[in-house]
Amino acid sequence: VKPSTAKQILLMLEGVVSKGGTAPKAAIPGYRVGGKTGTAQYVDPRCGCYNGEVVASFIGMAPADNPQLVVAVNLVNPRNGRFGGQIAAPVFKRVMTYALQARSIPPTGKTAPRLLLTAG
Template sequence: GTRAALLGHRVAGKTGTAQKVDPIRGGYSDKRLASFLGFAPADAPRIAILVVVDEPEGKGAEVAGGTVAAPAWGAIAHEALRQLDVMPEQVRETASLLVSSMGSGAADEAAQEPAAEPPIQPGRARVPDVSGLGARSAMRRLAQSSLEPELRGSGRAVAQSPRAGAIVKRGARVKVTLAPPG
């Protein structure tokens, strides 16, 4: 089941591997059915997914539910949570601190923002592109990537450093220059 792990989300689930019946000879065949049933986040589920793989190729542990179905479940669950805007746990904590410091109205906007991409390596993060965003949206996007915003000016983001796409240490400061539209 560890192959169903999702970065930033606790998962609950169960693997399954079953022998299939040989209808001609009777008894069990050497063919298998591999499965993984899981839900996430474990503490407040938003999704429940069952993945079943009929007759996976291989022998022994190669055809077990944890080896065959769990990784597929992880990929499907990751995309489902992203589309549902379910933020990873560590990002959710950072965003809630940011939202409480920005005042009312920000919570609704934060809930609609897409979940941050998982960091490339533990302790690292990809700098998101905040160009064209207002101050609140830029702060929220950076917080979702576990980065500390430093804003200068007012209006919309016209420049940022480090550049979008750069890989930096989590918690790094990102300087954003804002300017009025026009």
């Protein structure tokens, strides 16, 4: 991957955690955070159909401007939501906040660049 491509992808992953992204609940004050949400349905092998069971996930890194830690959260059949950004992102935030403090990784002191989020 070219360095310029990697930089663009990192910026897009930060957009996921920004206001207007799919996982603002993963944001950690003082740190740039990037990540990706996921929601997947299980297929019931008996019928080959979806039975309503889901996995909600979020995988993220911090600090996004100098990634040092990665945390992945997968919740199988969560009770209080269905979507990764809604239910897995807050778990990521708690675990990553603890890990950053435990590893004495200082806040970045920088804000993420503003990204133009568009659909279509």
